[in-house]
Amino acid sequence: MQNSAEGEPLPDSGATPLLPRLERQRLHDTVVEHLRKFITEGVLKPGMKLNERELCETLGISRTPLREAFKVLAAENLIEISPNRGASVSRMTEAEIWETFELMAGLEAFAGELACERITPAELAQIKALHYAMLACRAQNDLSGYYSRNQEIHDRINAAARNGVLRQTYLSINRRLKALRFRSNQQTQKWDRAVQDHEAMIQALEARDGKRLAAILRQHLLEKREAVMQGSLAAERTGSEAGENTGASASAA
Amino acid sequence: MQNSAEGEPLPDSGATPLLPRLERQRLHDTVVEHLRKFITEGVLKPGMKLNERELCETLGISRTPLREAFKVLAAENLIEISPNRGASVSRMTEAEIWETFELMAGLEAFAGELACERITPAELAQIKALHYAMLACRAQNDLSGYYSRNQEIHDRINAAARNGVLRQTYLSINRRLKALRFRSNQQTQKWDRAVQDHEAMIQALEARDGKRLAAILRQHLLEKREAVMQGSLAAERTGSEAGENTGASASAA
DNA sequence: TTGTTGAATTTTGAATTCAAAATACTGTAG
DNA sequence: CTACAGTATTTTGAATTCAAAATTCAACAA
Numbered sequence: 001m002q003n004s005a006e007g008e009p010l011p012d013s014g015a016t017p018l019l020p021r022l023e024r025q026r027l028h029d030t031v032v033e034h035l036r037k038f039i040t041e042g043v044l045k046p047g048m049k050l051n052e053r054e055l056c057e058t059l060g061i062s063r064t065p066l067r068e069a070f071k072v073l074a075a076e077n078l079i080e081i082s083p084n085r086g087a088s089v090s091r092m093t094e095a096e097i098w099e100t101f102e103l104m105a106g107l108e109a110f111a112g113e114l115a116c117e118r119i120t121p122a123e124l125a126q127i128k129a130l131h132y133a134m135l136a137c138r139a140q141n142d143l144s145g146y147y148s149r150n151q152e153i154h155d156r157i158n159a160a161a162r163n164g165v166l167r168q169t170y171l172s173i174n175r176r177l178k179a180l181r182f183r184s185n186q187q188t189q190k191w192d193r194a195v196q197d198h199e200a201m202i203q204a205l206e207a208r209d210g211k212r213l214a215a216i217l218r219q220h221l222l223e224k225r226e227a228v229m230q231g232s233l234a235a236e237r238t239g240s241e242a243g244e245n246t247g248a249s250a251s252a253a
Numbered sequence: 254m255q256n257s258a259e260g261e262p263l264p265d266s267g268a269t270p271l272l273p274r275l276e277r278q279r280l281h282d283t284v285v286e287h288l289r290k291f292i293t294e295g296v297l298k299p300g301m302k303l304n305e306r307e308l309c310e311t312l313g314i315s316r317t318p319l320r321e322a323f324k325v326l327a328a329e330n331l332i333e334i335s336p337n338r339g340a341s342v343s344r345m346t347e348a349e350i351w352e353t354f355e356l357m358a359g360l361e362a363f364a365g366e367l368a369c370e371r372i373t374p375a376e377l378a379q380i381k382a383l384h385y386a387m388l389a390c391r392a393q394n395d396l397s398g399y400y401s402r403n404q405e406i407h408d409r410i411n412a413a414a415r416n417g418v419l420r421q422t423y424l425s426i427n428r429r430l431k432a433l434r435f436r437s438n439q440q441t442q443k444w445d446r447a448v449q450d451h452e453a454m455i456q457a458l459e460a461r462d463g464k465r466l467a468a469i470l471r472q473h474l475l476e477k478r479e480a481v482m483q484g485s486l487a488a489e490r491t492g493s494e495a496g497e498n499t500g501a502s503a504s505a506a
Numbered sequence: 507t508t509g510t511t512g513a514a515t516t517t518t519g520a521a522t523t524c525a526a527a528a529t530a531c532t533g534t535a536g
Numbered sequence: 537c538t539a540c541a542g543t544a545t546t547t548t549g550a551a552t553t554c555a556a557a558a559t560t561c562a563a564c565a566a
Contacts, residue, residue, distance in 0.1 A: 025336070026336050026549070026550095027549075027550070028324070028549090028550090051517080052517070052518070053516085053517070053518095061550085061551090062550060062551045062552075063518090063550095063551085063552090064317070064549080064550055064551065064552090065549080065550065065551095067321065067518090067519090068320065068321060068324045068550095071281070071321045071324045071325050071328075072324050072325070072327075072328045074325075075324075075325045075328035075329060076328060083278065083279050083518085083519085083557095084517085084518055084519075084556085084557050084558060085517090085518080085557095085558070085559095086517070086518065086558095095417075096417070096418060099416045099417055099418040099419065100418045102367075102416055102418075102419070103416060103418050103419045103422065106359070106360075106363035106419070107359075107363075109363075110359035110360075110362075110363065114355075163352045163355055163356060164348075164349070164352055165349065165352040165353045165355075165356050165426070166352065166355070166356045166359070169356065169422060169426070173418070173422070279519070279520095280519075280520070281519090281520090304547080305547075305548070306546090306547075306548095314520085314521090315520060315521045315522075316520095316521085316522090316548090317519085317520055317521065317522090318519080318520065318521095320548090320549090321520095336527095336548085336549085337526085337527050337528060337547085337548055337549075338527095338528075338547090338548080339528095339547070339548065
C-alpha cells in the first residue's frame with residue numbers, strides 16, 4: 001500500500017492547508033498578461049506582425065516561453081498564428097465585430113437576469129455609487145474616467161450574477177472588444193443616451209425586474225455596436241489600422 | 254518606398270487567391286486535438302496526472318510541442334497546470350458543473366431565439382430528420398446513437414443562429430460538459446421527458462416562436478443538469494473518478 | 507522595364523540541453 | 537516503530553540548438 005488506491009479522490013495533502021500554496025508565476029504567464037494588456041489597450045494594433053526574435057529581445061526572454069504565451073493568446077482569439085508564417089494581432093472583420101456584440105448582448109442580458117435574483121443591497125449600492133462617479137466624469141469631460149466606470153458597472157452587474165463560468169466567458173469575450181473602443185468617437189448625444197440606459201438599468205435592478213434589465217442591456221449593447229461600427233467605417237476610410245511590425249524597428253529612413 | 258506605407262490595410266497578396274493556401278497542420282495542433290478527444294471522451298479521466306515524459310514517449314514527440322498543447326488545453330479549461338507540479342485533467346467541482354449548465358442554458362436559449370429568426374426551411378427539415386433518427390435509436394435502446402443525434406440537434410439549432418462567435422463559445426463550453434455525460438445513467442422516464450422537450454422545441458422552431466423555444470431550451474438544460482448532478486453524487490459514492498497517472502505505468506504489482 | 511528563377515537570409519517548428527524545483531528515498535535519532 | 541533530516545532521483549521550466557519552411561534579394565531573360 002505504498003500508493004494510494006486507484007479510486008481515491010485524493011483532495012490535497014492530508015493536512016489542512018494552513019497557508020495557500022505560494023506559487024511564483026511562471027514566465028509565460030507574465031508574458032501572457034503583458035501582451036494581453038498591450039493588445040487590449042491598443043498599443044499592439046490589429047494586424048501587427050509579432051516577430052518572435054524581436055519580441056524576445058524586447059522582453060529579455062527566450063523563445064520558448066514566448067511561444068507558449070502565443071498559444072494561449074491564440075486560444076483567446078487575441079492573436080492569430082499561421083503555420084510557418086508567425087503570429088499577428090487578430091484583426092476582427094466587420095462580421096465578427098457584429099457577432100461578438102450580439103453575443104455580448106445575450107451574455108449581459110442573461111447575467112442581468114441572474115443578477116436581479118442574486119444581487120445584494122451592498123453590491124447594488126456600489127453600482128449606484130459608480131454610476132454617480134461616472135456622471136461626475138462626464139461633467140468634467142473625463143473620457144477615460146467615464147469609460148472605466150462604465151466598464152466597472154457592467155462588470156459588477158455580471159459579477160452579481162454569481163456564476164464564475166459565465167464571468168470568465170464574459171471577460172474573455174469582453175477583452176476582444178476592448179481594443180475596439182478607440183474606434184468609436186463618442187458623440188455627446190450618444191453619451192446622454194448611454195447615461196439614460198444606465199439609469200434605467202439601475203432602476204430595473206432595484207426593482208429586481210430581470211426581464212426588463214435584460215431588455216435594456218441587450219438594447220444598450222446593440223447601440224454600442226452601432227457606435228463602434230460607425231467608428232470602424234470611419235477608421236477604414238482614414239486607413240489607421242494596420243501596423244507592419246512591432247514598431248521597434250520602424251524603418252528609420 | 255521599399256516597404257508598404259505604415260497605415261495600409263494590406264489585405265492579402267494583391268492577386269486573387271485562386272487556391273486556398275495549403276497549410277499542413279503543426280504538430281502541436283494535432284496533439285491538442287488528440288488529447289482533447291480523449292479528455293472529452295472520458296479516456297483521460299478528471300484528476301488524472303499527465304506526465305510529460307511519459308506522454309511524450311507514448312505519442313512519439315518531444316516535450317516542446319506537448320507543452321504548447323498543454324497551454325492551449327489549459328486555456329480551454331480542459332486541463333489544469335500547477336507550476337512545477339505538472340498538468341492534470343480538470344476536475345470540475347459541483348459548483349462549476351452547476352454554473353456551467355446554467356451558462357449553457359442561457360447560451361442555448363439565446364441561440365434558440367436567434368435561430369427562430371434565421372433558420373432556413375432546409376435546416377429545420379434536417380433537424381426534424383435527426384429527431385426521428387433519435388427516436389429510432391431510442392426504440393432500439395441504442396444509447397450512443399441516441400446521444401450523438403441529441404448532440405447534433407442542439408448543435409444544429411446553435412448553428413442556425415448564424416453567429417460564429419456564439420458558436421465557438423458554445424462548442425468550447427460544451428466540450429467541458431461532454432466528459433460528464435458518463436455520469437448520468439439515464440432513466441427511461443428521463444428519456445421520455447427529453448423526447449417531449451425535443452418535440453416541443455421543433456414545434457417552437459416551426460412557429461418561429463423565439464421566446465418559447467428559449468424557455469424550453471433553458472428548462473431542458475436545467476433538467477439535464479439535475480440528471481448529471483445526481484449521477485455525479487452517485488459516482489462520488491462509489492468513488493470511480495480519479496486516476497493516479499496516465500495508466501501506462503499502472504503499478505504492475 | 508517587367509517578370510521570373512534561384513540562391514542567401516531570415517523566421518518559424520521541434521528536439522535537445524541545462525537548471526531549478528519537487529518528490530522519493532534512506533538512514534538516523536528518539 | 538515513528539518522525540525527521542539530508543541526499544538522490546525525477547519532473548518541470550526555460551534556454552539553446554538544429555532543421556525546415558518562408559521571405560528577401562539579386563541576376564537574368566523577355
